[in-house]
Amino acid sequence: MQTLPSDTVAGDTIVALSSGALPAAVAVVRLSGPNAGPALAALCGGRLPPPRRAVLRRLVRRSDGAPLDRALVLWLPGPGTATGEDMAELHLHGGRAVVAAVIAELASGPAAFARPAEPGEFTRRAFLAGRMDLAAVEGLADLLAAETEAQRVQALAQAGGALSSRIADWRSRLIEARALLEASLDFSDEADVAEVAEQQAIAEAAGLRSALAVALADAGRGERLRDGFQVALMGPPNAGKSSLMNALASREVAIVTAEAGTTRDVIEVHLDLGGYPVTVADTAGLRETAGEAEREGIRRALSRGRDADLVVWLDPPDETALEPPGELGGSLWRIRTKADLEPGHELRSPVEGSSADGAAGVPGRISVSSGEGIGDLVAAIGAAAAQSLKGGEDALVTRARHRAAIEDAVACLDRATMAGFIAPELRAEELRRAGDALGRVVGAVGVEAVLGRIFSSFCIGK
Incomplete structure (x- = not known):
């Protein structure tokens, strides 16, 4: 609605x-x-x-x-x-x-x-x-949706005006730079005065451009913290992905059978690991298959693997290992499953898993039935999430909309500060456009098209 x-x-x-x-x-x-x-x-x-x-x-x-x-x-x-x-x-x-x-x-x-x-x-x-600006409204929406401590801290800062106050400061600096350019135009008949004012305006705009670049550099952490650390469980059929999913969720969220190809769609569970949000996805087993439904499940599994921050690839001990596709994104951990079925598993020492990023603490084998390695795996995923998302609580830019507007402002400032002779009027126009781009973040300029989408995400009564 x-x-x-x-x-x-x-x-x-x-x-x-x-x-x-x-x-x-x-x-x-x-x-x-x-x-x-x-x-x-x-x-x-x-x-x-x-x-x-x-x-x-x-x-x-x-x-x-x-x-x-x-x-x-x-x-x-x-x-x-x-x-x-x-x-x-x-x-x-x-x-x-x-x-x-x-x-x-x-x-x-x-x-x-x-x-x-x-x-x-x-x-x-x-x-x-005028009681709230758009960035604060979005922060309030995030606060209502927050599921972990880190998300709460980030959303509370946004709702309290962390980004809004910074936008106000940046727009104030733009106004100062534009005023200096206006002064250079007013004193165009006095070459030395006009030149000094224009150079001061360019210096102010260049400094602002650097500040915006710093905010953009940390945008990824802010956006990822809102969405959560994405983990995809992948591997061949009957590797134990759904059983592991149920163990991680501490409840039965996925159907487990001995029949290959039981999982055909992506099933998600949301976890709070050390205060950071983690989304674990159980995916269809990868194999050559003729069934149309299973082929679609495999396509979705590969798509999820490409978008994941971490792929946990499970190798069953009773089959020839299947090599992970090269198109997977993020980090890749290879872990052997069903360790309880291997002879003498009670006597064996824990081993480290294969981790493409060199992550410590990744178990080399796990068993859902006996619990072997499950605690270590949860701890390793939590550590990976913390490393990826830490600092997102303090990030100013938390949405793709914010990032796109600030990137537009940076592009305008790049043109406004170009070396060589450029008419002051053109520099001033680029500064005006940069101000409008920043204004879109807080709803001061041209945001009517996004209002319906933003407010419809709220519950009734808020």
């Missing part, structure tokens, strides 16, 4: 459940818009509570005065609210029938005070009211 266009939002009052799934101990229902006050007063029997104070009230139905609930209510007059509008909050008992009755009283019938909110509409109103 898409959020409403910005030109249809003004004037409406919206209502939604903003807390978690029902039933719950407490359910929070929010209203925002010009009817928030009258709606709250009607529910409270005609009396508005004092502003910004939580008050216990008996909520009643307008038609017959029948009680709906006893709840804590808050009246939050605008513009000093999250959305910039009048708001109200109802802290109800968290039963489904209670919440349904209260929302029906507010949003049903010809005399309804409000309409149900669309996904992300409260946050969209905050953006339109």
